[in-house]
Amino acid sequence: MTAETVKIECRNVSKIFKQRAGTVQIPVLDDISLRVLENEFLVIVGPGQCGKTTLLRIIAGFETPTAGHVLLDGKEISGPGPDRGMVFQKYTLFPWRTVMANVEMGLKLRGMAKKERREIAGHYIQLVGLQGFEKAYPHELSGGMKQRVGIARAYANDPKVLLLDEPFGQLDAQTRYLMEQETARIWSAEKKTVIFVTNSIDEAVYLADRIITLEGKLPGRVKSSYTVHLPRPREHIDKKFLELRHQITEETELLL
Amino acid sequence: MNPDTRLKDPLSLRVTPWISFIGFFVVWQLLIDTGIVPRILLASPAEVGQLFIDKLTNPDPDGAVLLTHTMVSLLEAVLGYVLSLVIGIPLGLLMGWFVVAEGLARPPFEMIRPIPPVAWIPLAIFWFGIGLTGKVFIIWACGVVPCVINAYTGVRMTSPTLIQMARTYGASDWQIFTKICVPSALPMVFGGLQIALALAWTTLVAAELIAANEGLGYLITMGRRLLRPDMIVLGMIMVGLTGWIIGNIIDRIERRLTAGLERGGAAT
Amino acid sequence: MNAALEHPTTVQGLQRHKSPAAILRRLLKNRYVLYLVSISGLLLIWHFSAVNFATSKYMPTPWMVLKELWRIAHENLAGKDLLGHLWSSLHRVLIGFAIGSAVGVPLGLFMALNRYINNLVKPVFDLIKPMPPISWISLAILWFGIGEESKVFIIAIGAFVPALINSYNGIRLVDPALYDAIRMLGANRWQTMMEVTFPAGFPALFAGLQISLSVAWSCVLAAELVSARSGMGFLIILGMTMSNPSMILSGMVVIAVTAYLITVVLSKVEKWVCPWKVELPQ
Ligand SMILES: Nc1ncnc2c1ncn2[C@@H]1O[C@H](COP(=O)(O)OP(=O)(O)OP(=O)(O)O)[C@@H](O)[C@H]1O
Ligand SMILES: [Mg+2]
Numbered sequence: 115m116t117a118e119t120v121k122i123e124c125r126n127v128s129k130i131f132k133q134r135a136g137t138v139q140i141p142v143l144d145d146i147s148l149r150v151l152e153n154e155f156l157v158i159v160g161p162g163q164c165g166k167t168t169l170l171r172i173i174a175g176f177e178t179p180t181a182g183h184v185l186l187d188g189k190e191i192s193g194p195g196p197d198r199g200m201v202f203q204k205y206t207l208f209p210w211r212t213v214m215a216n217v218e219m220g221l222k223l224r225g226m227a228k229k230e231r232r233e234i235a236g237h238y239i240q241l242v243g244l245q246g247f248e249k250a251y252p253h254e255l256s257g258g259m260k261q262r263v264g265i266a267r268a269y270a271n272d273p274k275v276l277l278l279d280e281p282f283g284q285l286d287a288q289t290r291y292l293m294e295q296e297t298a299r300i301w302s303a304e305k306k307t308v309i310f311v312t313n314s315i316d317e318a319v320y321l322a323d324r325i326i327t328l329e330g331k332l333p334g335r336v337k338s339s340y341t342v343h344l345p346r347p348r349e350h351i352d353k354k355f356l357e358l359r360h361q362i363t364e365e366t367e368l369l370l
Numbered sequence: 371m372n373p374d375t376r377l378k379d380p381l382s383l384r385v386t387p388w389i390s391f392i393g394f395f396v397v398w399q400l401l402i403d404t405g406i407v408p409r410i411l412l413a414s415p416a417e418v419g420q421l422f423i424d425k426l427t428n429p430d431p432d433g434a435v436l437l438t439h440t441m442v443s444l445l446e447a448v449l450g451y452v453l454s455l456v457i458g459i460p461l462g463l464l465m466g467w468f469v470v471a472e473g474l475a476r477p478p479f480e481m482i483r484p485i486p487p488v489a490w491i492p493l494a495i496f497w498f499g500i501g502l503t504g505k506v507f508i509i510w511a512c513g514v515v516p517c518v519i520n521a522y523t524g525v526r527m528t529s530p531t532l533i534q535m536a537r538t539y540g541a542s543d544w545q546i547f548t549k550i551c552v553p554s555a556l557p558m559v560f561g562g563l564q565i566a567l568a569l570a571w572t573t574l575v576a577a578e579l580i581a582a583n584e585g586l587g588y589l590i591t592m593g594r595r596l597l598r599p600d601m602i603v604l605g606m607i608m609v610g611l612t613g614w615i616i617g618n619i620i621d622r623i624e625r626r627l628t629a630g631l632e633r634g635g636a637a638t
Numbered sequence: 639m640n641a642a643l644e645h646p647t648t649v650q651g652l653q654r655h656k657s658p659a660a661i662l663r664r665l666l667k668n669r670y671v672l673y674l675v676s677i678s679g680l681l682l683i684w685h686f687s688a689v690n691f692a693t694s695k696y697m698p699t700p701w702m703v704l705k706e707l708w709r710i711a712h713e714n715l716a717g718k719d720l721l722g723h724l725w726s727s728l729h730r731v732l733i734g735f736a737i738g739s740a741v742g743v744p745l746g747l748f749m750a751l752n753r754y755i756n757n758l759v760k761p762v763f764d765l766i767k768p769m770p771p772i773s774w775i776s777l778a779i780l781w782f783g784i785g786e787e788s789k790v791f792i793i794a795i796g797a798f799v800p801a802l803i804n805s806y807n808g809i810r811l812v813d814p815a816l817y818d819a820i821r822m823l824g825a826n827r828w829q830t831m832m833e834v835t836f837p838a839g840f841p842a843l844f845a846g847l848q849i850s851l852s853v854a855w856s857c858v859l860a861a862e863l864v865s866a867r868s869g870m871g872f873l874i875i876l877g878m879t880m881s882n883p884s885m886i887l888s889g890m891v892v893i894a895v896t897a898y899l900i901t902v903v904l905s906k907v908e909k910w911v912c913p914w915k916v917e918l919p920q
Pocket of ligand 1: 142
């Protein structure tokens with residue numbers, strides 16, 4: 115990494131959910147500060163229900179933090195926008211659109227001419243390995259394929275930052291492993307600033323330039339940070355890989 | 371909208387339903403009082419209310435007090451409805467699980483199914499006359515269809531994993547049917563009950579409008595014959611109210627019985 | 639079961655060597671054999687109950703119903719032939735349905751999109767909803783006379799209710815995650831509506847129209863049973879007053895077939911307009 119420009123910065127972000135007209139308060143995030151550099155692959159690891167989705171949704175602009183700021187290129191974000199792309203934990207393809215139409219949706223919203231956006235969308239469909247399925251509807255695809263479309267859709271919109279929320283959480287181990295490889299390949303082919311949320315340390319070590327772990331209980335706090343210097347493509351059975359994985363496991367309560 | 375935002379609704383949003391509700395009756399009353407809508411076409415809410423009180427005790431001019439009309443309609447509806455449940459639900463359940471039952475019952479059922487319930491009325495009157503039997507038959511014929519369909523679909527939608535599991539534990543066909551298919555079909559069955567009820571009530575009113583000498587439908591018809599809009603509107607309101615109350619009762623029972631079957635929210 | 643007796647050829651052709659009990663068991667597992675048994679059994683019971691017993695006065699044989707169907711298809715009945723009556727009913731249905739859904743669908747949409755409109759309309763709608771559409775017939779006749787208008791009014795009310803409920807629910811129940819997805823891609827409010835709200839609500843809306851149309855078909859019959867000079871409802875009530883059960887039954891056959899065709903056509907249309915809709919496993 116040569117250019118050390120900060121792309122995303124969270125400054126002391128806290129979030130408290132209020133329920134039943136404020137009588138019940140759930141503190142979900144507490145004083146989260148983190149920086150993501152340009153073209154860095156940051157992985158946030160935490161166990162279930164520790165506020166990972168909430169943090170990502172704040173960065174995406176769907177939720178406003180109770181305290182603190184989120185900056186993109188030094189400017190405070192306000193609401194969701196096409197400068198950030200998100201792949202959701204739950205498959206959220208538009209069921210009434212074909213794969214092609216799903217992938218080109220962002221470009222269409224921007225008013226790009228049909229021929230041009232077809233070309234771009236086609237490129238990303240190819241990149242995620244779905245050529246031949248352009249005309250298929252989401253319900254005709256498997257879970258892994260749906261998530262590939264989700265990734266292609268986010269990529270095609272050419273966001274500055276890509277946010278992925280446990281994108282492979284619903285997949286079987288085999289497909290998940292395959293998708294991790296694909297993600298690493300796609301990211302190497304087209305560098306982007308990525309924030310990737312997962313609950314799997316293995317997945318984190320495989321993908322990340324840097325890993326941030328969250329504490330295992332609410333409210334979520336940053337626990338520690340690791341820089342991964344392993345060369346790519348990585349091997350799950352590489353000695354250094356296992357060492358780092360072991361180290362992180364030791365230092366978190368996570369059993370994964 | 372989740373409940374916590376609703377509490378914080380601005381005042382204007384909270385009063386609009388009341389404005390609308392009260393406004394509806396005020397406008398209605400004013401339309402009559404000012405003569406914009408002539409009295410022979412519509413009765414005002416006040417007149418309907420007065421008639422309601424009067425009809426509680428006075429059998430004139432249609433021959434029976436309000437409670438009698440309501441009870442007659444209810445009796446007809448409940449008898450036909452219960453009969454359609456007693457026959458339709460077991461039939462649908464069996465059709466869902468046993469090939470023989472489905473094979474034998476399906477053709478006649480598919481023939482009856484597309485007949486709109488009201489189309490049974492002339493035949494029923496021709497066969498049984500305008501009394502109780504004819505009405506019960508009509509209600510039965512229209513209630514049985516949704517009962518069968520929903521019970522059948524409910525069984526068919528039983529999770530195959532549960533069935534497989536029971537098989538591996540050596541359960542017999544009949545055991546699987548009674549212990550797994552029937553309970554898991556319950557929510558669907560109750561959906562059918564609601565549909566059947568709405569249909570039964572509507573059809574009954576239609577039947578009473580065409581041929582009856584008692585009942586709420588009859589009250590509505592007499593209102594027209596005697597040019598008494600207040601009687602018509604009172605009849606309509608009683609029909610709506612009674613249907614609404616029975617619907618709520620069924621809803622209650624459903625919630626009691628299926629409380630344990632509610633599925634948890636999907637994992638995020 | 640005497641299924642084996644009725645189909646000796648199939649039995650022999652299939653398995654000559656098996657015991658009769660095994661053959662019977664096998665046949666009882668075959669859906670189509672059972673259908674055949676059921677239909678022929680039904681026709682037989684029907685036929686014999688119509689010729690033999692005390693019921694014969696009330697029950698025409700299947701053959702008589704067929705002949706009657708042929709008769710009313712040609713003869714003039716109160717000024718129209720069968721097709722004429724069918725068209726009278728359909729004509730009313732189409733007009734009433736068009737009016738009911740033209741009011742119900744937009745109103746449901748507006749209620750789903752704007753809570754003020756919702757809060758204003760819903761209380762009144764909830765007052766009207768539980769009243770069966772046919773219960774309006776007396777008022778309708780007072781207001782519009784016994785002509786076409788009163789029937790169209792009933793049908794319009796019948797079609798209006800499900801059209802409104804389903805277009806409202808269709809839009810209210812859109813998966814909020816889809817809104818997140820489209821906003822993330824940079825959609826403005828208008829685009830969100832066009833790309834998510836309407837397409838996501840469409841299947842429910844269409845289902846509402848399907849219900850509306852079948853309710854409309856019931857309503858027209860009910861209205862015609864009460865008072866009419868033409869239409870399918872009039873035809874069967876005419877059969878009743880003339881004490882002609884064959885006529886009632888043949889009218890019911892036509893009514894059922896029409897209702898069936900309406901559903902078939904609509905589900906074809908549905909497949910054509912929303913190809914993405916996943917079908918429930920049968
Ligand atoms: N809109 C909301 N209103 C109230 N509470 C919320 C809301 N969203 C999330 N929460 C609460 O915040 C907590 C953390 O939720 P979040 O979805 O961020 O966790 P997560 O780490 O993504 O979990 P998972 O691994 O299961 O996806 C949960 O306890 C949840 O109940
Ligand atoms: Mg999450």
